[in-house]
Amino acid sequence: xxxxxxxxxxxxxxxxxxxxxxxxxxxxxxxxxxxxxxxxxxxxxxxxxxxxxxxxxxxxxxxxxxxxxxxxxxxxxxxxxxxxxxxxxxxxxxxxxxxxxxxxxxxxxxxxxxxxxxxxxxxxxxxxxxxxxxxxxxxxxxxxxxxxxxxxxxxxxxxxxxxxxxxxxxxxxxxxxxxxxxxxxxxxxxxxxxxxxxxxxxxxxxxxxxxxxxxxxxxxxxxxxxxxxxxxxxxxxxxxxxxxxxxxxxxxxxxxxxxxxxxxxxxxxxxxxxxxxxxxxxxxxxxxxxxxxxxxxxxxxxxxxxxxxxxxxxxxxxxxxxxxxxxxxxxxxxxxxxxxxxxxxxxxxxxxxxxxxx
Amino acid sequence: xxxxxxxxxxxxxxxxxxxxxxxxxxxxxxxxxxxxxxxxxxxxxxxxxxxxxxxxxxxxxxxxxxxxxxxxxxxxxxxxxxxxxxxxxxxxxxxxxxxxxxxxxxxxxxxxxxxxxxxxxxxxxxxxxxxxxxxxxxxxx
Numbered sequence: 001x002x003x004x005x006x007x008x009x010x011x012x013x014x015x016x017x018x019x020x021x022x023x024x025x026x027x028x029x030x031x032x033x034x035x036x037x038x039x040x041x042x043x044x045x046x047x048x049x050x051x052x053x054x055x056x057x058x059x060x061x062x063x064x065x066x067x068x069x070x071x072x073x074x075x076x077x078x079x080x081x082x083x084x085x086x087x088x089x090x091x092x093x094x095x096x097x098x099x100x101x102x103x104x105x106x107x108x109x110x111x112x113x114x115x116x117x118x119x120x121x122x123x124x125x126x127x128x129x130x131x132x133x134x135x136x137x138x139x140x141x142x143x144x145x146x147x148x149x150x151x152x153x154x155x156x157x158x159x160x161x162x163x164x165x166x167x168x169x170x171x172x173x174x175x176x177x178x179x180x181x182x183x184x185x186x187x188x189x190x191x192x193x194x195x196x197x198x199x200x201x202x203x204x205x206x207x208x209x210x211x212x213x214x215x216x217x218x219x220x221x222x223x224x225x226x227x228x229x230x231x232x233x234x235x236x237x238x239x240x241x242x243x244x245x246x247x248x249x250x251x252x253x254x255x256x257x258x259x260x261x262x263x264x265x266x267x268x269x270x271x272x273x274x275x276x277x278x279x280x281x282x283x284x285x286x287x288x289x290x291x292x293x294x295x296x297x298x299x300x301x302x303x304x305x306x307x308x309x310x311x312x313x314x315x316x317x318x319x320x321x322x323x324x325x326x327x328x329x330x331x332x333x334x335x336x337x338x339x340x341x342x343x344x345x346x347x348x349x350x351x352x353x354x355x356x357x358x
Numbered sequence: 359x360x361x362x363x364x365x366x367x368x369x370x371x372x373x374x375x376x377x378x379x380x381x382x383x384x385x386x387x388x389x390x391x392x393x394x395x396x397x398x399x400x401x402x403x404x405x406x407x408x409x410x411x412x413x414x415x416x417x418x419x420x421x422x423x424x425x426x427x428x429x430x431x432x433x434x435x436x437x438x439x440x441x442x443x444x445x446x447x448x449x450x451x452x453x454x455x456x457x458x459x460x461x462x463x464x465x466x467x468x469x470x471x472x473x474x475x476x477x478x479x480x481x482x483x484x485x486x487x488x489x490x491x492x493x494x495x496x497x498x499x
Contacts, residue, residue, distance in 0.1 A: 300379035
């Protein structure tokens, strides 16, 4: 601190007190929800070595979000690293007032700066009807602002902003990438949305590779890079439905004008999940239509372009910390362009070779 | 020789992500959404700044620098300050050893802004008849 600087005046004191005050306001809403409806469900999840305790007030929300997460369940024993309080505001009679236009000024990566500081952050996903608040001392509040069921996208990958903000404190980041592999190693498939990552991930799954994600996985650069399965959901395009085992429950939704079909990966392919693995390589897929698939080295710049910007834009709360984590990890993994040919078995064999090799 | 603009420089870590990947520095400026790659001469300078070496020691750390090296280094550092990638700093708390000499190359960087909308982390997600979620196209597209 500059010793010549005047002490903060009343206005500055009000501004610096806002994040904690807003968090307390939201905490009071959670307390009302719990008092009104009771704690309906409590579950401990293990993610990247951290223990998260999710507590739900009222019925409904837990049943919607836990199917994508309950493969991570731990026996509740020791105190958690993080406790998330989760509720639907209107359904529990305990809404949080929506952030005002002033609070939304300068919003970046869905984080509201006026009510965020080094300890607290507020993530407002208006399009999703979700408000998340985190206190980096170990608690978070996840409030759904609209009554009724969640959009399927949120059901398939719930609480992204809060998980990511919490994981960042441990040097981990949610990456926008599919991830497949074997117990010896994982391969991340990175690139823009609709570049074929999901379909390729499910092709790998159907061919016997293990699965971590088709869209969002957790990566770390602390020590040797690792990747983790966070959500067990997977998606198929209409033209790839033949990859799904017969009788697999599928739920359709529209993304970018295209109908996709969502399912739980290990319901279709029992035992397929790869909870954690050494992250061996990043591949940037491109569908060529040629008969042969092949791997070509990708430059550091190409690898960065394929992973970092899309992760920052698709994962709320990424920010500069997330960029650092992903760059640090990219410095330690091999990076390739994957020209995807017309023979899926050959493509899968290339990826398996990478996962098991070096 | 141009006077070096600042006695010490540092990387504003709160705004800059940077990593040496296979010998190539990649730098992302969080505020602007620009990203940069450096040639070998610039990479040497960046590594020295990151290590806390004082700019006045830069010229002597290059092997066989030409007479204009000082001017080129000063201009380059000033450009990096202008891009928000470096900022003036106090002397580092820990004494820094002399950097290992490297061959001279005029420092240059490539600046990219093609991912600016994504890297600025200000995506506007929309939900409309196309389903959800997708990023709103930037103005003018």
